[in-house]
Amino acid sequence: MHTRVDIRRNDQVKVITGRDKGKQGRVLRVFPNEGKVLVEHVMVVKKNVRPNPQRNIKGGIAEQESPLSISNVMIVCPSCGPSRIGHQEQGSRRVRICRRCNAPLDK
Numbered sequence: 001m002h003t004r005v006d007i008r009r010n011d012q013v014k015v016i017t018g019r020d021k022g023k024q025g026r027v028l029r030v031f032p033n034e035g036k037v038l039v040e041h042v043m044v045v046k047k048n049v050r051p052n053p054q055r056n057i058k059g060g061i062a063e064q065e066s067p068l069s070i071s072n073v074m075i076v077c078p079s080c081g082p083s084r085i086g087h088q089e090q091g092s093r094r095v096r097i098c099r100r101c102n103a104p105l106d107k
């Protein structure tokens with residue numbers, strides 16, 4: 001994969017295409033090799049769970065997020081909303097900035 005992964009865990013992202021278009025959430029996990037991200041409350045699928053009394057698991061239907069392609073999400077800039085990621089050198093550090101308002105995206 002040649003997709004540069006600029007999305008990181010705990011980023012706020014917005015879904016720009018697909019089933020959950022328009023939804024926004026926090027990145028729970030990044031899968032750089034697959035070019036995918038797992039986003040909280042996005043691409044939720046219902047899963048049947050078998051009861052397992054030993055592990056104190058009740059049977060039923062559980063909801064779980066499934067990964068979606070990184071190209072389907074945009075980072076959400078805290079000041080101006082969904083945006084593209086730019087970069088800036090700060091000393092020896094390379095930080096991510098919002099390409100629209102130049103606000104830093106890394107704390």
Ligand SMILES: [Zn+2]
Nearest residue numbers: 077080098101
């Ligand atoms: Zn911005």
